[in-house]
Amino acid sequence: MDSKSSKINNFSFRFALLSISLVLTSAYALSPAIPQMIKSFPDQSVSSIELLVTVPAFSVMILVLLSSYISKKVGEKLTVCIGLVLVTVFGIFPFFTSSYMLTLVSRIFLGAGFGLINSFAVSLISEFYKGSQKESMMGFRSGFESLGQAIMTFVAGLFLAFGWKYTTLVYLIAIPIFLLFYYYIPSDKKSQNLKNDADKVKNNIKQKISLPVWGIAIFLFLIVIFYIGMTVRFPLIVTSYHLGNAEDASLTLSIMTFGGMLLGF
Template identity: 35%
Template sequence: MQRLLEKISILSLSLMLVSTFAVSPAIPAMISHFGHTGYQPQQVEFLITVTSFAIMASLFLNPLYMRVLTERQIISLGLILVAIGGGLPLLTQLYPVIFAGRILLGIGLGMINARAINIVSTHYVGKERLQMMGWRGSMEVLGSASLTALVGGLLAFGWHKVFAIYPLALIILVLYLLYVPQDSPSKVAEASLPKGNLSAEQWRQALGLAFIAFFVINVNSALTLKIPTIVQVSGLGTAQQASLILSAMMLMGILAGIAFGSLIGQLKDRLLGLSVLIFSTCILLTSLSTSLVLLSLSAVISGFFYSIILTVVFNKASEKTPKHLLNTVMTVVLVGCNLGGATSSLVPPILEKLNQHSSGAFGIYAILGILLGGVLLLKSKERRG
């Protein structure tokens, strides 16, 4: 029972990692509220997106955190900042205070981001670690879906009530403190660990994984923004049907997490290349679909392999990295993840100018993805040989 509670507590750290945009349904009501005090819609929307920039800044500060705090203190402080910073609108609806709170939220999420992934590698080995890595990815999806649904219910009580999702981080904190053993090295023990920077080979691997994460998140986020337009403008369906497709794409992440251990056991190094190939093909089919059934099927399959790719990336990042360098490698990969999401609305317009065909940006995305998948498969074949 203790072991099960430990696993639940460790996995719960991933529940709020992608909660930045969970409160997005409240944006129209927030625009109406702040419009009366002279704030423009773009300024209100920036309250949501500024958190992403704070997360990136916090990731870069990880080495500083590690010099002055233990892992347990970093995770605890991060969860407290998430609860306080995210929950500030419950106490006051002043724009500057909420803005500051969203920055605190981002700092807190950045502090626990890498550690929520690393802790799986430091506490588990072998098949158990692979299973936990898969479940960890599922918990991110479950957290995003459940928090977004909770926001929908809270919105009926006023826009500021939706921010009540963030103090839930305190429950996660209690679980973590009660059931996760203090296996992390103390400062004295850390002093005895080998010091040093990443080798050239480790940098290449970290940057390569960061690029793959950047690419698939950028493509998936761009497609998520585009699907409602494709469905409605092409006359394939309604806004409600588009919403159902997006929900199904998201929920496929749970299935991907369950299947991850089995898939990587069977396909090993080939899984990443094959997943990128299938993901890229589905992206092209989704953008060119002339029927709602084909669009739905290709989008849902892309959602499954999107989650598989990210889980493989995080698994590879932690698999062969020495523990004292794990936070550095994970920080590099997570910066790639955040850049992918932050530029998802900026890259497609540029690519559309390069490809005037109906496939637009997604045609170029698909070609790049197929090339990337082919290269990854060739490299896996070389390693097997």
Template identity: 30%
Template sequence: MIMKKLLEKVSILSLSLVLTTSFSISSALPSMFEYYKELPKSQIELLVSLPSAGIMATLFLNPFIERFLDERKMIISGLSILSVSGMVPFFNQAYPILFISRLIFGMGVGLINAKAISIISERYHGRERVQTLGFRGSAEVVGTALITLLVGFLLQFGWTTSFLAYAAGFLVLFLFMIFVPYHHLEEEHHVQTSQKEPLKKEEWRLTIILAILAAMIVLCNVAVTLRIPSIVAYTFKDQHNSSSLILSAMQLIGILAGITFSGFVHLFKTKLITYAGIAYGLSLLAVALSPNISVLAFSALISGYTYSTALTMVFQILSANIPPQRLNQVTSVAVLGCSTGAAITPFALTFIGLISQNNAFIFTILGLAMAFLSFSLLYLLKDYHE
């Protein structure tokens, strides 16, 4: 029985392995810039964050989709769609095909995104819930790191081959189908749909605040993911092969963030999101001012750690303050905030670039904005407990 429960928890956590892997192909951007040299770089960078638009579209459609698909079928469909569409660029490199496939990839992720988080908040309680949410954050960054490493390895065979890394989604699908019982998900889905209630005013306020924060957290992380390969390639030219290693390490540090999350929540309560957010902003300033590859790598590690901690706190605060019957709804809004942040990143970078294209300037602006927003939470969240 203990082993059965463990395998079920591991399989549920494995859903988070694929949630943010759309950014793992950023290591292939320099090669893609060369291949699509007739197109603006911003148009190529858009392919990395484009799945976020698909995620947003699916989150809006989820209430309609749930009328026809139960929770298990939505998750299985999502995993199948993201795995197949993720590999499409290996077979066809036409930009319109890539554009559509990346959008569909995001729609697949959108089918499982909110549920991968709300399942944990609904099934586990107290300290176990906090620990499992921390492990979920670790699973998310571990998945991204492993796919990023795989992309880096496959990149030596050509940038199109790197997209085969998304075949890993089929492994997650196998684990879910074998070890997560159908009737458990059916029961949760039935409870959610039958007990759905409108959010109260204070619940909406908390959800919107945290969704905006989540958007900013993800925007900054995507910016780092998008620009580090270019920084390494054009600023530290003798270290051009280091970008995939730095990005992977930045994600893997999330394991440590997940392990230490429960302890920090116990110590700092709700204020942890403020402290982590300010540290996150300072790490972006460090990225901006990095004089060499070593400082850049260290700054990226701090960025990855604080990013994971701050974002996990968003969902921890929601699960602690929102009743279970309304938790899936607010989780979807928070995930929508994450997707919005990712989707608008290229446009935010372009907008800041109107003043200066210098990466140091861009990350200074983002770092200061992140730190200021996090500091404001001391006032905005003072009425909410951990």
């Protein structure tokens, strides 16, 4: 086994590569805090408060489209690192402000960080792994995504005892992820041969999306819509109908995403 194969099969390398998926769906980790956020911003409507949880999705879409262009300028590794910095800085920013507008803006930039990471969480696996190894890593990546949401939602629920602003501190998890990724994942120059091979394959294949793929995409689109709607509204339903408190809602959402983690693995 050559040194390159040995490195990519190393546990630390695999974990560093998969770890960036831990934060990708963490925008909804603050859902249990919505009841407290409503009290904290009495001049805002319920829909405006829920927007704080869902608005990162809009900037994710924009930055996913722009991420390939950005990576061509600064490289894939640096693009992901910038995304992790944005997640850290703007994820915890609401802890230091009582302004609704500043909180909203910080959540938009948080989504931008997710968007810079999102596509590379998948594409980097395709660059380093092929065949059954790639399929296995994709499954683990899906599991890590659900695991991250489950852990961050659960921890955010624990932090609710101190106030909703403390829930934003869960984004500090991006710091060790940044360090792992920066240390273990090679720079673009070191993995250039892998990307060149991939580019040759892409140049020889004419991309075309078939009708069944469109059908699957629409189906998954609807699933995500229903899932996000349920995740955002669930804590408010639990507290409004006196079915439990925000911490109970957080625990329930964590258990649900834990199921997604098991199926992903």
